[in-house]
Amino acid sequence: MSKDKPITAVWPGKPYPRGATWDGQGVNFALFSEHAERVELAIFDETGRRERQRIEMRERTDHVWHCYLPEARPGMAYGYHVYGPYKPEEGHRFNPHKLVLDPYAKDFVGQLRWSDALYGYTIGHKREDLSFDRRESAPHMPKCRVLETAFTWGDDRRPEVPWHDMVIYEMHVRGFTMRHPEIPERMRGTYAGLACAPAINYLKRLGVTTVELMPVHAYVNDRYLEEKGLRNYWGYNTLGFFAPEPRYSCSGKVKEFKTMVKTLHSAGIEVIIDVVYNHSCEGNHLGPTLSLRGIDNASYYILSEENRRYYNDFTGCGNTINLMHPRVLQMVMDSLRYWVEEMHVDGFRFDLASALARERGRVEHLGGFFDVIRQDPTLNQVKLIAEPWDLGHGGYQVGNFPLGWAEWNDRYRDGMRAYWKGDGGLIGEFATRLTGSSDLYGRTGKRPHASINFITAHDGFTLHDVVSYNEKHNEANGEGNADGNNHNLSWNCGVEGPTDDPQVNALRERQKRNLLATLLLSQGVPMILSGDEIGRTQRGNNNAYCQDNEISWLDWTMTPEREQLLGFVRRLIALRRAHPTFRRRDFFAGRPLVGGHLKDILWLKPDGHEMSTEEWEHEHARCLGMYLSGAGLDDVDARGVPLEDDDFLLLFNADANEIPFTIPTIPGGPWFALVDTAEPTGQAQPRRLQPGETYPLQGRSLVLLRRPMAVPLTPSPPPAPASA
Numbered sequence: 001m002s003k004d005k006p007i008t009a010v011w012p013g014k015p016y017p018r019g020a021t022w023d024g025q026g027v028n029f030a031l032f033s034e035h036a037e038r039v040e041l042a043i044f045d046e047t048g049r050r051e052r053q054r055i056e057m058r059e060r061t062d063h064v065w066h067c068y069l070p071e072a073r074p075g076m077a078y079g080y081h082v083y084g085p086y087k088p089e090e091g092h093r094f095n096p097h098k099l100v101l102d103p104y105a106k107d108f109v110g111q112l113r114w115s116d117a118l119y120g121y122t123i124g125h126k127r128e129d130l131s132f133d134r135r136e137s138a139p140h141m142p143k144c145r146v147l148e149t150a151f152t153w154g155d156d157r158r159p160e161v162p163w164h165d166m167v168i169y170e171m172h173v174r175g176f177t178m179r180h181p182e183i184p185e186r187m188r189g190t191y192a193g194l195a196c197a198p199a200i201n202y203l204k205r206l207g208v209t210t211v212e213l214m215p216v217h218a219y220v221n222d223r224y225l226e227e228k229g230l231r232n233y234w235g236y237n238t239l240g241f242f243a244p245e246p247r248y249s250c251s252g253k254v255k256e257f258k259t260m261v262k263t264l265h266s267a268g269i270e271v272i273i274d275v276v277y278n279h280s281c282e283g284n285h286l287g288p289t290l291s292l293r294g295i296d297n298a299s300y301y302i303l304s305e306e307n308r309r310y311y312n313d314f315t316g317c318g319n320t321i322n323l324m325h326p327r328v329l330q331m332v333m334d335s336l337r338y339w340v341e342e343m344h345v346d347g348f349r350f351d352l353a354s355a356l357a358r359e360r361g362r363v364e365h366l367g368g369f370f371d372v373i374r375q376d377p378t379l380n381q382v383k384l385i386a387e388p389w390d391l392g393h394g395g396y397q398v399g400n401f402p403l404g405w406a407e408w409n410d411r412y413r414d415g416m417r418a419y420w421k422g423d424g425g426l427i428g429e430f431a432t433r434l435t436g437s438s439d440l441y442g443r444t445g446k447r448p449h450a451s452i453n454f455i456t457a458h459d460g461f462t463l464h465d466v467v468s469y470n471e472k473h474n475e476a477n478g479e480g481n482a483d484g485n486n487h488n489l490s491w492n493c494g495v496e497g498p499t500d501d502p503q504v505n506a507l508r509e510r511q512k513r514n515l516l517a518t519l520l521l522s523q524g525v526p527m528i529l530s531g532d533e534i535g536r537t538q539r540g541n542n543n544a545y546c547q548d549n550e551i552s553w554l555d556w557t558m559t560p561e562r563e564q565l566l567g568f569v570r571r572l573i574a575l576r577r578a579h580p581t582f583r584r585r586d587f588f589a590g591r592p593l594v595g596g597h598l599k600d601i602l603w604l605k606p607d608g609h610e611m612s613t614e615e616w617e618h619e620h621a622r623c624l625g626m627y628l629s630g631a632g633l634d635d636v637d638a639r640g641v642p643l644e645d646d647d648f649l650l651l652f653n654a655d656a657n658e659i660p661f662t663i664p665t666i667p668g669g670p671w672f673a674l675v676d677t678a679e680p681t682g683q684a685q686p687r688r689l690q691p692g693e694t695y696p697l698q699g700r701s702l703v704l705l706r707r708p709m710a711v712p713l714t715p716s717p718p719p720a721p722a723s724a
Contacts, residue, residue: 006053007043013068015061018334019104019242020078020146026070027146031080031102032327033296034063035092038083041067042099048077048110048143063327074148077109078102079141082295086120088129091298091308093289095120098137100294103331105144106242106338107254112290114223115140120289129285129309141290142239149342151255156262158346159270161209163383163406163449163525164583167573168272169208170457171530172234173216173248178553190250195263203269206533206566207573210270212349212385214458216257217273218243220281220290225546228478233548234458236351237281237317239290241335244343261344270346272383273339277321277332278355278390284318285310292321299325302358314355314392323369324359332356332369337378347383349408354390354397363394370402380404385452399440406525409437409451414489416455417466419654420514420700421491425619430652431603434626436523438587447585451524455515456532461542463532466490467511468497473540476547484543497540506680509561510700513568513677517702520572521582521650530554533569534562568682575674581628581645585635598666600632608662608692622654623697627664630709647707653697660694661703668707675704 013028021028029041041055057065079101084094098120101108116123117135125131177183177193187193203211215235222232235245244257261271280300282293292300302312302320311319323329339345350356357363357370373379388407389396401407412433419430432439436448456463461472470492472484493507512535519526530536531554538544544552558566576582588601603611604625615621630645637643649671651661663671668691673684678698689695689705697703 007055007069007071009070010055011068011070012059013066015064015066017104018064018331019102019106020076020144022072022074022146022148026068027072027074027076028066028068029057029078030064030066030104031057031082031295032064032299032331033082033084034299034327035296036065036082036084036094038096039065040081040083040096042079042081042138043072044077044079044143046075046077046109048145049139051138054081072146074146076146077143078146079138079143080295084296086132088285088309089307091303093120093129093293093297095132095289095294097134098289098294099141099143100289101141101240101291102144103240103291103295103300104242104334105240106147106149107145108142108218108240108243108246109145110142112142112220112239113140114226118288118290119286120294121286137289147254151258153258153262153344156265156344158344159209159265159268160346161270164447164585165577166210166270166449166525167208167520167576168210168212168452168525168527169203169206169530170212170214170454170527172214172458172552174233174548175553176530179550180554180556187250190248191244191256191260192250195260200263200267200269203264204267205570207570207577208269208528210272210346210383211264212272212274212527214274215276215351216244216248217241217275218245222281223288230478230546231548232546233552234545236276236545238276238279239281241275241277241331242338258343265344270383271344272347272349272385273345274349274351275336275339276351277323277335278350278352279313279315279317279319279321282319284313287318300328302361312361312392314358314390314395315352316391320355320358323356323367329368329372333372333376333379336373337376340378340382345382347385349385349387351387352390352395353386353388353401354395355392357397358390358392361392363392363397374402374404399437399444403445406450406452408457408527409433409440409453409524411440412437412451412453412522412524413455413457416515416518417489419622419652420511420518421489422622422654422656422700424622425617427618427621427624428616431616431624431626434518434522435601436584436587442587448523448587449525449585452527453519453522453524454527454529455519456529457527458529459543459545460485461488461490461540462529462536462538463512463515464508464535464537465540465542466515467508468492468537469540470496471540472542473497474543476539476541476551477543477545484541488542505561507700509565509680510677512565513682514700514702516565516569517572517675517677517682517704518652520569520576521704523582523584523587526576528569534558534566564681571682572675579645579648580633580635580643581630581648584633589632589634598629598632600629600634602627602664602666604664606659606661606697608664623659623661624652625661625664626650626652627666644709646709649705649707651695651697651703651705653699653701656699658699659697661697662694663689663691663705665691671705671707673703674706675702677702 174189182198218240441450673687676684678701
C-alpha cells in the first residue's frame with residue numbers, strides 16, 4: 001500500500017485478540033470500551049507526526065469495538081478517538097479531541113511532549129476537571145505502532161533455575177550499562193548493552209542466576225519532574241503494558257528486547273521483570289488523558305463510591321487499576337501471557353501487589369486475580385514474586401500471599417539492618433529471619449524460598465549508604481528533602497557521609513561484608529541490589545527515582561576496596577551454590593535427627609553451650625552461634641539421591657568488642673575457618689580448631705567454620721565454580 005494512499009477496504013474484523021494484530025495479510029484492530037458511544041481509528045504516517053486518515057469502527061461485540069484493514073501493514077502508526085459522555089461526577093471522561101493510546105499496543109513511535117492540550121479539561125479553569133478542553137492532543141502524543149512479532153528464537157530454553165538455587169540481582173537496564181567502559185557507547189543504557197559480552201560475563205562471574213529488571217514496560221516522565229529538569233528514572237509510571245520501553249532500545253526495534261532475553265538465557269541466566277499493574281501514568285482526577293481514562297474511565301479505574309469524580313488511590317500514584325472488571329483483569333492476564341509467550345521472560349515481580357488483590361476496597365487473598373493466575377497453564381509455570389503491600393488500609397500483607405507466590409520480605413531487611421547496627425534484644429528476630437522466616441511462611445505450607453531476602457533494593461539506601469549515612473540526603477530531588485523514608489535502620493559508623501578516616505572506612509567495609517555474608521548464607525532466596533557488590537553509592541539519596549544521572553548509574557571504577565568486596569561476594573555465591581546446607585528446600589525441624597541425638601540446627605552461646613529459652617530475651621545479647629548439621633538435610637537432589645553436606649558453624653557478633661567463642665563439643669573432627677569478615681578480604685586466616693578451643697570473634701564480625709563430613713556420599717556432578 002502506498003504511504004499516501006488512503007485505506008479503502010474496512011472489514012468487520014473480530015473482537016479478539018485485543019489490540020492491533022498483524023496476521024500476515026492485514027491488521028485486526030480491537031478496543032474494549034463499555035461506555036463509549038463511538039470510536040474512530042486514527043492512522044498516521046510511519047513517524048507518527050502526520051495524521052493520514054480516520055476510520056470509524058462500526059462493529060461492536062460485547063463492548064469491544066473492532067475492524068479489519070486488509071491494506072494495513074506492520075509499522076503503521078495509529079491511535080484512537082473515543083466519543084462518549086464527559087461527566088466526571090458520574091465517572092465518565094470521554095473527550096474525542098484527545099488521542100488515546102491502545103492499552104494493548106506492542107510498540108510505540110515518538111515521545112510524549114507535555115502540553116496543556118493533553119488534559120481532558122482546561123488547565124487553570126475555575127471548575128478544574130469539570131471543564132472541557134477542545135484542543136487536539138495528537139501532536140503531543142506518541143503513537144502506537146503495528147508490530148510484526150516474528151522472531152527467530154531458535155533453541156532458546158528457559159534456564160528454569162529451582163527456587164532454592166536462585167540468587168537474584170535487581171538491576172536497571174539503563175543504570176547498569178550507562179557507564180560500563182567495555183560496553184560500546186552506542187549500546188549504553190539499552191537492552192543491547194545488557195546483552196553484550198562484557199555485561200553477560202560480569203553477571204556470570206558474579207554467579208547470579210536471575211536478573212530482576214526494574215520496569216521495562218513503556219512509561220512516561222512526570223510533567224512536574226520534567227519542569228524541574230528531572231526524569232522518572234525508575235519507570236513505575238506505566239503507559240503501555242505490552243510494549244517494552246523504547247528509550248532502552250538502541251535499534252528502535254522490539255526484537256532488541258527479545259535478543260537480550262535470548263542471550264541471557266544462553267548464559268543460563270533467568271529474566272524476571274518488575275511489572276506495575278496497580279496504577280497507570282494518568283494520575284488522579286487532575287491528570288492527563290492519555291489512554292485508559294479516555295477509553296473508559298469508569299471501567300478501567302477504581303472510583304470512589306462517594307463521588308465518582310475521584311479515584312480510590314491505594315498506590316500513592318493517584319489511581320488504582322480496577323481488576324474487579326473482567327475485561328480489565330483480562331487485559332492484565334493477556335499482558336502477562338504476552339511477556340511469557342512472546343518475550344520469553346521467566347517471571348514477574350509485582351509492584352504493590354496488595355492493590356491487585358483488592359475487591360471493593362479490601363484485600364482479598366483468594367480474589368479473582370489470584371484464582372485466574374493459579375489456573376492459567378502458562379502463568380502458573382513461571383516465577384511470581386509479590387511486593388506484599390500497598391498504601392491502603394490493610395495493605396501490608398507480608399506472609400499472606402497464596403501458595404505459588406514468593407514475597408519481598410521487608411522484615412528480613414529490617415531485622416538484619418537493626419541487628420548489625422547494634423540494636424539490642426534482636427537475636428530472636430535475627431535467628432528467625434536467618435533460617436527462612438518460618439513464622440511467616442511455614443504455617444501455610446510454603447517453603448523457605450517463599451522469602452525473597454534482601455538488605456537493600458532500588459527503593460532506599462544502597463548498601464554503601466546503609467553503612468555511611470544516618471539520615472537521608474534527597475535534596476537533589478527538589479522536594480526539600482521531604483521525600484523518601486525516614487526509617488532507614490542505617491548507621492554511619494561515626495561520621496555522616498564520605499570521610500578520610502581510615503578506621504571509619506574500614507568499619508564500613510566490614511559492615512558491608514557482614515550484611516552481604518548474612519544475606520548469602522541465609523535460608524530463602526537472596527536478592528542483591530545491583531552495584532552493592534562493588535560499593536555503589538547514591539550519596540545518601542534514598543529515593544533516587546528521578547535521578548537519571550550519575551547518582552543512580554553504576555560507577556565501574558574499581559578501587560582496591562571495591563575489588564576486595566567483589567571477590568568476597570563472588571566467593572560467597574560460589575560457596576552457597578556448592579553447599580545445599582545454605583539453600584534448603586524445607587525449614588529446619590529443630591529436633592534430633594532420625595537415629596541420632598543431634599538436632600539439625602543448634603543455637604549456641606559464646607561458651608559453646610546451647611541457648612536456653614530465657615537467653616533469647618536478653619536485651620544485651622548481640623552474639624550467637626548457629627550449628628548446621630550436614631547430615632540433617634533430609635533432602636534429595638534432582639535425581640533422588642540423598643543429599644549430605646559438611647557441618648557448618650556460623651558465629652555472629654554485632655557487639656563492638658571481641659568475644660572469645662568456644663567451639664561446641666559436638667562429636668566429629670576439627671573445624672576449619674573459611675570466612676571472617678574482620679579480615680579485609682573476608683577470608684579467614686588458615687586455622688584448624690578442635691572442639692573446646694576458642695575462636696577470637698572480633699567485634700562486629702561474622703565467622704564461618706566448616707567441618708568436612710566423615711563419610712562423603714557420592715555427589716552429583718557440581719556446577720562449574722565461579723571465578724574469584
